[in-house]
Amino acid sequence: MAVLESLQAWHWLVLGLVLLGLEALGSGGFLLGAAAAGILLSLLLWIWPELSWSSQLMIFAVSAVVFTVIYWRGFRRFNQASEQPTLNDRAAQLVGRSWVLAQDLPAGESKVQVGDTLWRVRCEQPLSVGTRVQVSGSDGMTLLLEAAE
Numbered sequence: 001m002a003v004l005e006s007l008q009a010w011h012w013l014v015l016g017l018v019l020l021g022l023e024a025l026g027s028g029g030f031l032l033g034a035a036a037a038g039i040l041l042s043l044l045l046w047i048w049p050e051l052s053w054s055s056q057l058m059i060f061a062v063s064a065v066v067f068t069v070i071y072w073r074g075f076r077r078f079n080q081a082s083e084q085p086t087l088n089d090r091a092a093q094l095v096g097r098s099w100v101l102a103q104d105l106p107a108g109e110s111k112v113q114v115g116d117t118l119w120r121v122r123c124e125q126p127l128s129v130g131t132r133v134q135v136s137g138s139d140g141m142t143l144l145l146e147a148a149e
Contacts, residue, residue, distance in 0.1 A: 007053050007056055008045065008049075009041075009042045009045035009049070012038045012041040012045060013039060013042035015038040016035045016036070016039035016041075017038075019034050020032075020035040029071055029075075030068070032071050033063075033064045033066070033067035033068025033070070034067075034068070036064075037059075037063035037064035040059075040063055041060050044059065089138075091140070091141050091143060094135045094143060095137055095138060096134065098134040098148045100133075101133055102129065105123055105145070106126050107126045108122065109122045114143070119141075121144075121145045122139070122144055123146065124146070125147075127147060131147055132148040133145045133147060133148055
């Protein structure tokens with residue numbers, strides 16, 4: 001109890017900075033709310049130094065939850081927006097690409113070489129050698145092929 005009664009502004013500032021450091025190691029935004037709450041509480045204690053330890057803990061808990069919800073509702077969506085949404089989706093990058101088949105493909109699933117990768121493909125009708133095909137879409141890592149027109 002004596003430790004809680006001796007909490008000062010610099011304790012909360014150090015906690016906030018340590019949490020920010022841990023966030024930098026890669027917790028994905030989970031610790032940002034708690035870090036902001038610690039820094040806010042350190043500012044409150046410099047303004048209002050006679051704040052009781054129970055009030056400090058209550059303010060920290062509530063503000064950590066509020067800041068975390070604000071981050072998850074607002075900034076997380078903004079941070080995940082991308083100018084290149086298919087950057088790490090190789091199958092989606094191939095949609096629209098066409099080439100001439102070097103092997104017969106039966107209807108259903110099979111495999112075909114596209115560039116330097118062997119891809120699982122699915123087509124509705126059998127396709128013969130020399131047919132120009134086009135990737136019409138993807139289902140996970142399976143390319144959906146159709147005869148190009």
